[in-house]
Amino acid sequence: MTILALDIVTTALILFVVAAGLMVILGVMKLINFAHGAFLTVGGYTAMVVTDAGLSPWLAAPAALAFGFGAGLLIERVIVRPLYDRPLDAILATWGLGIVITQLITLGFGREVQFAASPMTGTLPLGDTEYSAWRLVVSGVALAVGAGLTALLYLTRFGLNARAVIMNEPLARGLGIDSGRVRATTFGLGAGLACAAGALITPLLSVDPNMGLPWLVNSFMLVLVSGVSIPSLMLASLLLGGAQVLVSSFVSPILGGMTIVVLAAALLRINPKGLSLG
Amino acid sequence: MVEPAPVARAARPAAERASGATARTPVRSAWRSALVGSALGLAAVAAGPFLLDTYTTNILIRALFLAALVVGVDILWGYAGVLTFGQSAFFGVGAYACALVFTHYGFGPGWAVGALALGVLGAAGVAALVGWLAFYHGASPLYASIITLALPIVLVQAIFAGGRFTGSSSGLSAFPTYYWSVGTWFTIAGVYLVAVTAAAWLFVRSDFGRLLVAIRENEERCAYLGVPVSGVKIALMAASGAVGAGAGFGYAAFTNVVAPELGGFLLGTELLIWTALGGRGTLIGPVLGTLGIDVTASYLTGALPFLWSLLIGIAFVAVIVLLPQGVAPVVASGARRLLGRGPAAPSPLALAPAPARAETREGVAAPLKVENLSRRYGSLKVLDGVSFEAQAGAILSIVGPNGAGKTTLMRCLSDGGERTGGRVHVNGVEIGRGAPQTVAALGVGRSFQNTNLFDTLTVGECLTLARYKRDGARKFARRLALDLPQPALDILSATGLSDRLGLETRHLSHGMKRGLELAMVLATEPDVLLLDEPTAGLTKAERTAIGGVLVDLARAHGLCTLLIEHDLDFVREISDRVVVLHQGELLMEGTVEEVVASDLVKAVYAGERAETAP
Structure with missing residues (x-):
């Protein structure tokens, strides 16, 4: 029972940290980044490169964050900026970008499944039971990311500008906020978060060029259900992720794989605003 | 009771002038181009097996079936503005209908017709259900994309869950089928594609086709004019699902192999890529795009496996960013310039007064009665x-x-x-x-x-x-x-x-x-x-x-x-x-x-x- 509860909570937090980058980009830019899955994959390979180079595995996620941020700035300038007025086309263009990234990775690293070293192995004692140490660490990081993003949005100048752009972009520009810069930074941040999340989940899985794809679909659904707010993304992850764990454990793992998608589609049909808390 | 007012007489000569002036009307032009196009297409299909080697013919059969599937994507996305990721699911339904019936129940002409009917009707039913979920008044266009994205995922998981019945992840193969020559299958696939494309060509040039464009451009306005927008989209989805299932059935009967990937999300996105590269909303562009890309891919994946996908990905991004209408309009305008012809003249239309309606309005004293109407936004x-x-x-x-609420009142009344x-x-x-x-x-x-x-x-x-x-x-x-x-x-x-x-x-x-x-x-x-x-x-x-x-x-x-x-x-x-x-x-x-x-x-x-x- 404790194990099941831990599974639900850690799964929800892992889903949250994986979806956070997508949410940041959708929130500020009103743009669905279908390259999110490829960014996760890039994070996974960054972790592999870092550990293969003999560096500490703890450096994997920060390195992925930095790499993703830089790459995100570049991608925003070249591909995303012309598509701000065409949201459905932006989905397609970022999907195409995802294909390009995946193929570049395949060309560079091969298509076979590989592994990255984990910073922590084994289990931690937790009350009367033992639980995977790395899942607990990732969950902690997810909570920190949630808190950090909230602080960034509500306590910093960038957050104030970003919120102004979210609410009313023309007015924000009229007030002298450089919305282009806010958007670029946001895309960089979203891409960086996605890469870091990819590096974080890598020790739980293996690395292959298509590792991001299943996560992309689930993140997309969670973000749409949650609207754009950090607490409701947390809630959506907990509800739908929890349902996924329950279905996988008690019904069938195959049905578990589509729980989030089906529930999210149904939730949005019943209430187009989803679980949005604001 | 309506007297022919002078304005009506003024309207008529204008329309007659217009109809006399242009000989090349889109109506006649659509039928003529459909006939010429079909004749050319059928000639190419007839000549194909004699001119091409067996390998190319084999690959082309697959591409022809997929192109028929892409026609549905182009009508939904290019004309009606519904970005669909899930068209592959209907191909999968058709293919699995063939494989399941032939593997588990029986094989013969009766069984084949039954399986085809099962696949086509099943796909139309699934499509109608998906349409009912995705299209309702006030639904965002994104929601339809989400539902069509969920469809192939659910279908593939269902196939996985089917165990030995559906063959799970390895699919079904070596079921009995008609071992006709490659040339025969090529003819079947080619004729199917030509028929589907010609019908679609006439369809998008009809009044109904213009209705689809109107829905894409301003869905709300259509609804207020009394057009059942959701119903139209659901019917469109069901029809394109049926056509896609027919293609899937043909493909499965030809190859004798089905796998979950046929109904998967990745194939669904590939269909979008082919449509975008060919030129959405042109029909011919996506069809040729599919044939060209799928055949080239089959030749090149052996030599340059990942590079080919990389090039397609780069081309796709470039087209979406720089050339949103795809390649076909560029080619078409170039061809027109060479031939020195302008685009087809708009349809001449003769206006006439409609007969007055038989029912009188005097029967109802107050056609509009409003009682205690309120509209709140939260506490406002x-x-x-x-x-x-x-x-x-x-x-x-x-x-x-x-801010008195006048426009809100209009909204509440309509x-x-x-x-x-x-x-x-x-x-x-x-x-x-x-x-x-x-x-x-x-x-x-x-x-x-x-x-x-x-x-x-x-x-x-x-x-x-x-x-x-x-x-x-x-x-x-x-x-x-x-x-x-x-x-x-x-x-x-x-x-x-x-x-x-x-x-x-x-x-x-x-x-x-x-x-x-x-x-x-x-x-x-x-x-x-x-x-x-x-x-x-x-x-x-x-x-x-x-x-x-x-x-x-x-x-x-x-x-x-x-x-x-x-x-x-x-x-x-x-x-x-x-x-x-x-x-x-x-x-x-x-x-x-x-x-x-x-x-x-x-x-x-x-x-x-x-x-x-x-």
Whole structure:
């Protein structure tokens, strides 16, 4: 029972940290980044490169964050900026970008499944039971990311500008906020978060060029259900992720794989605003 | 009862002039190009097996079936604006219908026909279900994409869960099938593609095809004209699902192998890539794109496996960013320049007065009855306890300061989902929670404050669209003559639109757009007419003309008209009664004289506190 509860909570937090980058980009830019899955994959390979180079595995996620941020700035300038007025086309263009990234990775690293070293192995004692140490660490990081993003949005100048752009972009520009810069930074941040999340989940899985794809679909659904707010993304992850764990454990793992998608589609049909808390 | 007014006579010669001037009409041109295209296509199909080696023929059979699937994607996305990720699922349903029946139940001509019917009907049913989920009034276009994205994922998981019955992840193979020669299969696939493409070609050039473009450009406006938008999209989805399943069935029967990937999300996105590269909304572009890319891929994946996908990915991104309409329009305009021909001339349309409706409006005393209507946004009350009746044959003006709730009132009267409390009766029928097209069917016509028309449709096409509720839309042909009610014809000739039926609406002046907007609403022959500032931004002359038509509509045709106006002189000239709204409440209702004389109304317009007034 404790194990099941831990599974639900850690799964929800892992889903949250994986979806956070997508949410940041959708929130500020009103743009669905279908390259999110490829960014996760890039994070996974960054972790592999870092550990293969003999560096500490703890450096994997920060390195992925930095790499993703830089790459995100570049991608925003070249591909995303012309598509701000065409949201459905932006989905397609970022999907195409995802294909390009995946193929570049395949060309560079091969298509076979590989592994990255984990910073922590084994289990931690937790009350009367033992639980995977790395899942607990990732969950902690997810909570920190949630808190950090909230602080960034509500306590910093960038957050104030970003919120102004979210609410009313023309007015924000009229007030002298450089919305282009806010958007670029946001895309960089979203891409960086996605890469870091990819590096974080890598020790739980293996690395292959298509590792991001299943996560992309689930993140997309969670973000749409949650609207754009950090607490409701947390809630959506907990509800739908929890349902996924329950279905996988008690019904069938195959049905578990589509729980989030089906529930999210149904939730949005019943209430187009989803679980949005604001 | 309608006398042929001079305007109608003025309208006719104009239309005749137009029809005499252009010989190359899109209607005839569509049939001719479909025949020529089909003949060329069939010739290529007949010659293919003799000219191509077996390997290429084999690959082409797959590409031909996929191209038939892509036709559905292009109609949904390119014409109707529904970005669908899930078309592959229908291909998968057709393929698995073939494999499952032949593997588990039996094989023979009867079984084959049964399996094909099962696949096609099953896919149409799934598509209709998906459409019902995805398309409802107020759904965002993104939601439809989400549902179509979920569909292949669910289908593939269902195949995985099917165990030995569906073959799980390895699929089914080596089931009995017709071991015809490759040439025969090539002919079957080729004929299927030519037939599907030709039918689609005629379909998108018909009145119904223009209706799809109208839905893409302004879905809301279509709904208010009484077009059952969701129903149209669901039917379209079901039809394209059936066509896709037919292709999937053929592919499975030919290859003798099915795998979950045939119905998967990745194939669904590939279909979009081929459509985008070929040129969405051109039909031929996506078909040729599919054939070209799929065949080249089969040759190159051996030599440069990952590089080929990389190049396609780069091309896809570049086309979406730089050339959103794809390659086909570029080729087409180049070819036209070489041949020295312009694009096809717009359809000539002859206008004629429609016979007056048999039923009289005098039967219902108050065509519009509003009881205790309210609209809240959270704790904000925009309308509160508004009750009034509007009579047949009278013009009721609604006045009030900005933010009084006038436009919200119009919305609540024309869309059953808008109000939060109260009742609205149209011709004695409660509108309930009906969507705009349902309310329009009860007899409500609404014009909008901003002139939001359909940019790429011509004036004639807009009018044809507005008659959908009365005349329907032809699915494989163009209407050459259009009967419009006399008041609509009057507006068209008064604003000079009857000479410009072939002009795209984005080229119209503001006054003409207003006139067309009004003519479209009148073309639906409403009993209750809701007009939101019909004369805003018009010249004095245009204003007088429209005022004259409105008065005539009420007096001669017994129409019940509700009008939002800011120009009080105009209100005074034409209104029978006036309703004053203030802060969401009905302040007073009375004749023009009563309202103008009221101290209360003066106080509101002068900005004093209404509460202090008696």
